[in-house]
Amino acid sequence: MQTTFQTDAIVIGAGPVGLFTVFQCGMVRIRCHVVDVLDEIGGQCTALYPEKPIFDVPGFPRIEAGRLIEQLHAQAEPFHPVFHLGQQVDRLERLEAAGTWRVATSKGTVIEAPVVIIAAGVGAFGPNRPPIDGLEAYEGSSVFYMVGRREQFRGKRVVIAGGGDSAVDWAVSLAEVAESVQVVHRRAKFRCAPDSYDKLKALEGAGKVELVVPYQLAGLEGDGGALSAVVVADLDGVDRRLPADVLLPFFGLSTNLGPIAEWGLEMGPKGTIAIDQSTAETSAKGIFAVGDIASYPHKLKLILTGFAEAAQAAHAAFAYVHPGEALHFEHSTTTGVPAGA
Structure with a gap:
């Protein structure tokens, strides 16, 4: 009943x-x-x-x-x-x-x-997924749309894609534990709180974060769900290879x-x-x-x-x-x- x-x-x-x-x-x-x-x-x-x-x-x-x-x-x-x-x-x-x-x-x-x-x-x-061929093979092992525990990225080469608050805030936070942090964004202007941007630029100046702009995601390299590199392309279509263990795409929900x-x-x-x-x-x-x-x-x-x-x-x-x-x-x-x- x-x-x-x-x-x-x-x-x-x-x-x-x-x-x-x-x-x-x-x-x-x-x-x-x-x-x-x-x-x-x-x-x-x-x-x-x-x-x-x-x-x-x-x-x-x-x-x-x-x-x-x-x-x-x-x-x-x-x-x-x-x-x-x-x-x-x-x-x-x-x-x-x-x-x-x-x-x-x-x-x-x-x-x-x-x-x-x-x-x-x-x-x-749910997350907005980037249109990358073969993305599904890496999801849950090398590609994540959220950060549950910061410690899981300790010592990792992290690539973050996006230019909003989530991308910038996690770049600032993970810079404390990751081996490297690279932030990929299609333009130099970020859509985040001014104070967060100031922290990001300070980390860039200290060599703890690299801003990869203006670029966008173009492909992934790796094997068996383990990422080895993220391929990005500039506005002229010229590729660049970023060595990486983890990709965090933050393109909103x-x-x-x-x-x-x-x-x-x-x-x-x-x-x-x-x-x-x-x-x-x-x-x-x-x-x-x-x-x-x-x-x-x-x-x-x-x-x-x-x-x-x-x-x-x-x-x-x-x-x-x-x-x-x-x-x-x-x-x-x-x-x-x-x-x-």
Whole structure:
């Protein structure tokens, strides 16, 4: 017999913003069930770069992504969230008589609540693979689209392809452990934070990183899945051979909102969901969106922005969960974590 869970809010997405949403909801007496397509919490921070350092979380000059998830989980844990992992929300319907929303997942889980908070990040994701012949033979042994543990690249000749934040941040980080780091980019201009670029140039000046620009990937050399060299070509098609043990192509993620795109919500640019910036509410009453999936004019896509949206959503959701009851906002330094949460 199928069990239907009843709760106050359904949070879709267990990444950093989803976890902080649970905390903010708990602080205003909103209980949460959390659904995520991945088998563990943390979103991209866990699945793609658990050891990547993050520098723009307030109070932490530097914190690794995996450690941030551990801290956010500990912060949310007093409110006893229920996690439904390894499943996707397939269906959403409005139960007008009850004034609630019902979601059903790919594993048959059914949850009902007056509030849905979408914290799905960029949606389901996978790496954008470079168009190189024979690439598949090296994937998982010499070609990686994420860095799980920095130590696996100690003493290795590493070639990084890409010019965004991930490419630059990992070049800076792996320069501390790798035998060599070469960064291949099709132009001299990088699309990354200015401070990260300054660190990259400093490492280039110290001879710890080589910038191979303007070049692009052209081929791989090796045997049995073991890479020996990466072949690159300049804008005139002239090849250059880079001795390498590892190739890390960082060309962004291929993302897909999946069923969320079919829910009739007003959409924003590039597959995002439009929200009211003051409340994080979408075009549907009782449905909120926070984090990278939410959009409004001049939004900054930062984790701290998502954290602020989580707080706004929780406070706006209070009226749906506790109708007719006034919310008297108090700072956590005054209230602490509510007893019996």
